[in-house]
Amino acid sequence: MSARETILAGIMANQPLSQDLPIIDVSAVIQYDSNLSQFKTVLESIGGKAIDISGWFELQNMVQDDLAAGKRVVNAIAEIASIDPALASLEATELATVQRAYLKGGIAVAENGSIWLDETAMVNRLLPFIAEHLVIVIEAKNIVATMHHAYQQVSSFDTGFGMFLAGPSKTADIEQSLVIGAHGARSLLVCIIP
Amino acid sequence: MSSQANFTHAEAAEQFIADEPRTDWHDDTLWFVREKRDKAANSLPEWEQLRQWASDIKYHGLSNMHQLLVDFEKNAIANGIQVHWAVDGKEHNEIIYKIIQDNQVQRIVKSKSMLTEECHLNEFLTEKGVEIVDTDLGERIVQFRKEAPSHIVLPAIHLKKQDVSETFHKHLGTEKGNNDPQYLTEAARGHLRDKFIASELAITGVNFAIAETGGFVVCTNEGNADMGAHAAKIHIACMGFEKIIPKAEHLGVFLRLLARSATGQPITTYSSHFSKPRAGQQMHIVIVDNGRSRQLGRESFRNSLKCIRCAACFNTCPVYRRSGGHSYHTAVAGPIGSILNPNLDMQANKDLPFASTLCGSCSNVCPVKINIHEQLYLWRQEITKEGMAAKGKTFAMWGMSEVLAHPAIYRMAGKMGRWVVKHLPFLTNNGMNPWFKQREMPEAPKESFRDWYLNNKQK
Numbered sequence: 001m002s003a004r005e006t007i008l009a010g011i012m013a014n015q016p017l018s019q020d021l022p023i024i025d026v027s028a029v030i031q032y033d034s035n036l037s038q039f040k041t042v043l044e045s046i047g048g049k050a051i052d053i054s055g056w057f058e059l060q061n062m063v064q065d066d067l068a069a070g071k072r073v074v075n076a077i078a079e080i081a082s083i084d085p086a087l088a089s090l091e092a093t094e095l096a097t098v099q100r101a102y103l104k105g106g107i108a109v110a111e112n113g114s115i116w117l118d119e120t121a122m123v124n125r126l127l128p129f130i131a132e133h134l135v136i137v138i139e140a141k142n143i144v145a146t147m148h149h150a151y152q153q154v155s156s157f158d159t160g161f162g163m164f165l166a167g168p169s170k171t172a173d174i175e176q177s178l179v180i181g182a183h184g185a186r187s188l189l190v191c192i193i194p
Numbered sequence: 195m196s197s198q199a200n201f202t203h204a205e206a207a208e209q210f211i212a213d214e215p216r217t218d219w220h221d222d223t224l225w226f227v228r229e230k231r232d233k234a235a236n237s238l239p240e241w242e243q244l245r246q247w248a249s250d251i252k253y254h255g256l257s258n259m260h261q262l263l264v265d266f267e268k269n270a271i272a273n274g275i276q277v278h279w280a281v282d283g284k285e286h287n288e289i290i291y292k293i294i295q296d297n298q299v300q301r302i303v304k305s306k307s308m309l310t311e312e313c314h315l316n317e318f319l320t321e322k323g324v325e326i327v328d329t330d331l332g333e334r335i336v337q338f339r340k341e342a343p344s345h346i347v348l349p350a351i352h353l354k355k356q357d358v359s360e361t362f363h364k365h366l367g368t369e370k371g372n373n374d375p376q377y378l379t380e381a382a383r384g385h386l387r388d389k390f391i392a393s394e395l396a397i398t399g400v401n402f403a404i405a406e407t408g409g410f411v412v413c414t415n416e417g418n419a420d421m422g423a424h425a426a427k428i429h430i431a432c433m434g435f436e437k438i439i440p441k442a443e444h445l446g447v448f449l450r451l452l453a454r455s456a457t458g459q460p461i462t463t464y465s466s467h468f469s470k471p472r473a474g475q476q477m478h479i480v481i482v483d484n485g486r487s488r489q490l491g492r493e494s495f496r497n498s499l500k501c502i503r504c505a506a507c508f509n510t511c512p513v514y515r516r517s518g519g520h521s522y523h524t525a526v527a528g529p530i531g532s533i534l535n536p537n538l539d540m541q542a543n544k545d546l547p548f549a550s551t552l553c554g555s556c557s558n559v560c561p562v563k564i565n566i567h568e569q570l571y572l573w574r575q576e577i578t579k580e581g582m583a584a585k586g587k588t589f590a591m592w593g594m595s596e597v598l599a600h601p602a603i604y605r606m607a608g609k610m611g612r613w614v615v616k617h618l619p620f621l622t623n624n625g626m627n628p629w630f631k632q633r634e635m636p637e638a639p640k641e642s643f644r645d646w647y648l649n650n651k652q653k
Binding site: 002003004006007008010011012013014015016017018019021022024028029030044046057089091092093096109111112113114125126127129130142146147148150151152159160161162163164165166167169170171172173174175176179181182183184185 | 221223226227238239241243247250251253254256257258259260263264273274279280285305329330331332335348349350351353354355358375376378379380383386387390391393415416417418420421425435440442443444445446447449450459460461462463464465466467468469471472473481483487488489490493496621651
């Protein structure tokens with residue numbers, strides 16, 4: 001027998017009688033007075049920063065300022081500038097020097113400060129991890145209360161890869177001292193469009 | 195696969211607690227993590243309901259495992275993922291070695307995977323002349339020191355920053371005596387970035403595999419799993435089959451519980467959902483049994499397979515906190531390890547179910563409601579039945595049951611005990627008596643409760 005057949009036969013012989021799945025009653029979970037203010041509070045507590053912006057032009061200005069300061073920025077937001085067609089296929093060596101990346105997030109979650117990014121939003125899967133700093137824009141209307149609500153809207157496997165991102169990269173592996181900027185982004189700025 | 199340690203938990207714990215300030219520090223540090231977990235759990239009024247949902251989803255999964263695995267495999271293959279099956283750790287290691295050889299790659303990075311620790315993948319590949327770089331900061335630290343992780347979420351929790359500083363000075367050339375965690379983390383970031391960028395093959399674990407989509411989710415705070423997986427042209431994800439959940443919507447329940455239970459965070463920084471390889475990339479999944487199907491058949495112990503590896507039971511355990519992870523001589527330490535490891539190798543791990551006070555705190559914090567302390571108690575019975583319990587313990591238990599079964603002998607033994615403790619204390623206050631170790635013997639009362647009762651009843 002192949003390993004597959006051996007394992008599946010062992011499982012078939014040993015698994016207990018089927019028990020039904022529970023019904024997840026989303027109306028029974030926490031609600032917030034304001035998903036927006038809860039999102040901001042949690043995001044700050046996990047090392048991120050939130051600002052309200054009034055429109056895309058503010059992001060365009062930020063990108064211009066970065067460029068004027070001689071920074072290498074990568075834009076993945078079609079609303080503020082055209083996206084470099086080469087971005088999707090750039091390799092790690094070519095992305096290693098990106099100082100700031102601009103991305104557009106989807107659903108955001110009030111209870112944990114996370115933002116859904118799928119492969120379309122990232123353009124290149126490595127970009128949100130390898131960039132030194134991240135700026136992500138979200139729309140206030142896309143903030144939901146909990147992960148249950150998020151999964152009602154996110155079909156998590158539409159594209160080949162997607163993630164919930166919550167704050168900058170961090171570690172506490174040395175004596176439980178929190179250090180921001182482990183392997184991924186050193187900072188996360190979330191710009192919220194009303 | 196499980197290697198026989200040449201020490202028991204009790205012997206290793208005795209060494210660990212010889213350094214009292216360090217033991218206190220270890221105890222306090224983990225208790226601090228436990229308190230953060232409490233705060234996070236208390237922030238959600240539905241916490242207990244969430245635990246019940248998670249437990250029920252996992253039980254549904256265990257009871258439909260065959261079908262869910264078949265579905266998962268079919269959907270993963272349709273997504274372009276190559277699926278491999280391994281009966282045990284040896285097969286798991288050989289599958290990975292074959293992929294390495296077939297693609298002729300040398301530069302390999304690995305993020306945290308307790309399964310690869312369980313299968314001793316690093317040792318296996320080192321013997322074959324293949325070098326793996328562990329990329330989780332804590333795992334890199336212990337890898338430099340040629341140690342095993344002492345905790346499944348906080349691999350270097352047994353070390354102080356001075357230890358890390360010395361290790362990095364030796365291996366990364368950091369400034370001698372600079373113990374600043376920020377500085378040390380920065381040094382590791384630079385070192386590991388080079389490894390990621392040059393990597394050809396990345397190995398990751400799996401937190402959840404979703405039957406209906408054929409995809410899987412990996413959770414980290416550092417971003418190391420993703421840096422490896424998206425930079426390398428080959429990604430191998432390794433999972434025990436019990437990581438399967440039926441649907442993507444169930445992730446809502448588990449991702450709400452996992453990080454809150456583990457570290458008190460509302461969610462990990464990165465919850466990455468992999469479902470298809472990127473253009474030009476190979477993606478492999480290795481599904482491992484290694485004793486899990488046997489555990490599935492043990493009615494008393496099958497619920498241990500619900501575990502999502504949050505380590506809440508470690509952080510709350512009074513024995514773990516005061517004996518350290520290495521005392522458990524297995525990849526998964528702590529209370530959950532003590533009910534999983536006897537299934538892998540009962541003889542080698544017969545001491546572990548005894549490394550507990552049976553206080554039940556582990557069961558109370560478990561996000562999937564595994565009855566851990568009850569299973570510890572049941573394993574003790576299995577081990578004793580197999581004749582594997584420590585001889586002294588078996589003899590003492592036999593003696594105690596004889597005494598307790600005969601009231602007259604019990605009364606006489608009580609009288610003798612009180613007399614000995616009072617008049618000949620050196621007979622109990624010595625190294626021959628295991629209860630005297632690290633404890634003071636109590637003062638002997640003048641009379642037994644029974645004598646007191648009879649006397650006072652007459653008055």
